Amino acid sequence: MGEARPAGAPTVLRVVLGKRLHDLREAAGLSFQEAGRALDVTHATIRRMEKAEVGLKVPYVEKLLRIYGVDDPAEVEAFLALTREANRPGWWHRFRDVLPEWFSAFVSLEGEANLIRAYEPHYVPGLLQTEDYARAVLRAGQPHAPEAEIERAVAVRRERQHLLTREKPPLLWVVMDETVLRRPIGGPEVMRAQIARLIEVTSLPHVRLQIIPFAAGPHPAMYGPFHIFRFPIEELPDIAYAENLIGASYFDQRDDVSAFLEALDRLCAQAAPAHTTKAFLGGIRKEI
Incomplete structure (x- = not known):
């Protein structure tokens, strides 16, 4: 069973995308458990993605968007582009030693x-x-x-x-x-x-x-x-x-x-x- 791996401190963009995924899931009428089953991960992983406690894997996000009814290719690509950007470490990453x-x-x-x-x-x-x-x-x-x-x-x-x-x-x-x-x-x-x-x-x-x-x-x-x-x-x-x-x-x-x-x-x-x-x-x- 695939799990999203823990990430470092979230960027603000990752927090925003997590909230957007939360809103899309609720608009689709799906529970954490239902979204998790569709993605073959635990419900806790879906919850952690929405709370920006883990990194957002692009394949996971792409599949969730389809599950949540986002079918406009341009809208999907724009969301995925933001996901890739959110996963880039901030400038402070190079100072993680201190x-x-x-x-x-x-x-x-x-x-x-x-x-x-x-x-x-x-x-x-x-x-x-x-x-x-x-x-x-x-x-x-x-x-x-x-x-x-x-x-x-x-x-x-x-x-x-x-x-x-x-x-x-x-x-x-x-x-x-x-x-x-x-x-x-x-x-x-x-x-x-x-x-x-x-x-x-x-x-x-x-x-x-x-x-x-x-x-x-x-x-x-x-x-x-x-x-x-x-x-x-x-x-x-x-x-x-x-x-x-x-x-x-x-x-x-x-x-x-x-x-x-x-x-x-x-x-x-x-x-x-x-x-x-x-x-x-x-x-x-x-x-x-």
């Missing part, structure tokens, strides 16, 4: 989103870090890692940052605690350069940066950092991402994501307005 599997999915979401919102209470987000700041953060988190491994991880951050300078960059909206700016990471020179970088990005039309000062008091997102991704793709819902010491969680259920969105909206209202951020950063830089 990139955890759970974070590879984050990089894929980040690269396809047209809106990235984030709350960060501890560090400057990776997309806005200087190399020296990134190096210091990584060394603090991985004190026993070889120097070459740290440099590979810095290279990943450098690659990720290219999305801010591409032709159609996403809107990046970040709220940071004042703690991020007060925590000395890498020494005064590194911090001054990092704050200078933040001042620089405040002038970009697709970057919105807000600081929540100590004086603002408690707020609804104090439990930890998180990201929310929104996509220009109808099949993809908003996705929230929360990281912890040994991994991360992804949320795509409406109620779960709404909780993150509500907390972030309240936090943005409580933080200093974005137009004051440059002056706020300049004041802190002078103090260092």
